[in-house]
Amino acid sequence: MVLKDRVAIVTGGSSGIGRGICLEFAREGACVVVADVQETPKRGKYHEKDITTPTAVEIENTGGRALFVECDVSEEASVHHLIDRAVAHFGKLDILVNNAGIFKPGDSQSLVMADWDRIVGVNLRALFLTMKYAIPHLKKSKTGRIVNIASVHAFHGGGGPAYAPAKAGVVNMTRDIAMELGSHGITANTVCPGYIETPIQDYLTEADIQHCLDKTPLPRLGKPRDIGRACVFLASDDAEWITGVALPVDGGWLAPIGIL
Numbered sequence: 001m002v003l004k005d006r007v008a009i010v011t012g013g014s015s016g017i018g019r020g021i022c023l024e025f026a027r028e029g030a031c032v033v034v035a036d037v038q039e040t041p042k043r044g045k046y047h048e049k050d051i052t053t054p055t056a057v058e059i060e061n062t063g064g065r066a067l068f069v070e071c072d073v074s075e076e077a078s079v080h081h082l083i084d085r086a087v088a089h090f091g092k093l094d095i096l097v098n099n100a101g102i103f104k105p106g107d108s109q110s111l112v113m114a115d116w117d118r119i120v121g122v123n124l125r126a127l128f129l130t131m132k133y134a135i136p137h138l139k140k141s142k143t144g145r146i147v148n149i150a151s152v153h154a155f156h157g158g159g160g161p162a163y164a165p166a167k168a169g170v171v172n173m174t175r176d177i178a179m180e181l182g183s184h185g186i187t188a189n190t191v192c193p194g195y196i197e198t199p200i201q202d203y204l205t206e207a208d209i210q211h212c213l214d215k216t217p218l219p220r221l222g223k224p225r226d227i228g229r230a231c232v233f234l235a236s237d238d239a240e241w242i243t244g245v246a247l248p249v250d251g252g253w254l255a256p257i258g259i260l
């Protein structure tokens with residue numbers, strides 16, 4: 001168990017990738033704070049159609065320790081409450097995973113300003129908030145870790161005029177925080193998923209999904225566990241000298257682009 005007794009907050013932990021990260025952290029012995037706007041898992045049109053057990057309940061059913069905290073990561077008071085509640089419950093904080101994210105399809109003409117603000121607010125601005133309130137506690141940990149979830153869309157166009165720049169911003173904000181926190185021994189890294197089978201993909205057609213599979217060199221789409229295992233590594237002692245990197249976990253999606 002490489003994360004035994006470490007305390008981790010995972011935002012957006014009720015569904016999809018966040019749920020996968022929570023379950024892998026718990027399997028590795030971490031105490032997991034599941035932070036989400038809703039406790040009930042989302043049920044997708046294509047993926048996670050039958051998941052009904054809340055993440056924290058699932059962890060406790062298998063002998064782990066977990067706490068659900070309702071939180072909207074775009075709201076400062078809600079984030080402040082989340083961090084206070086996590087530290088009050090488990091006594092400390094070692095790991096922050098910023099995973100909560102939203103996507104809305106649309107281009108410069110169909111997205112309205114409120115959509116742009118919401119997408120950037122949840123996918124980028126919220127990370128500043130959670131880090132602002134978590135960092136004082138991470139500085140008290142001997143193994144402080146921040147893992148931010150971006151996307152392959154951080155590195156190329158096609159993700160829309162709000163989502164793609166927000167994810168690119170996540171990569172560079174993480175590098176900046178890595179520099180700020182290096183002297184404290186805290187690492188900050190980004191994981192950039194390719195297509196992962198979660199409810200966020202409900203807006204796609206079956207032909208779109210086949211197109212994503214065709215663009216993925218490895219012969220399957222990703223699963224939340226694939227991202228969960230990468231996060232376990234970056235949160236573990238094995239990664240104590242890795243900071244400021246953006247790790248694609250994408251089945252090879254970015255390999256033809258060759259920028260990393």
Ligand SMILES: NC(=O)c1ccc[n+]([C@@H]2O[C@H](COP(=O)([O-])OP(=O)(O)OC[C@H]3O[C@@H](n4cnc5c(N)ncnc54)[C@H](O)[C@@H]3O)[C@@H](O)[C@H]2O)c1
Binds near residue numbers: 036102
């Ligand atoms: N699934 C993919 O193919 C893929 C690819 C690249 C990047 N990502 C990124 O991975 C992350 C997780 O995506 P997913 O596919 O699991 O999505 P999902 O929609 O399946 O799950 C997202 C979770 O975040 C929660 N959430 C949404 N807004 C929130 C808010 N304001 N505050 C707190 N929680 C909130 C939702 O309730 C949900 O439980 C996102 O940042 C997404 O952009 C996903």
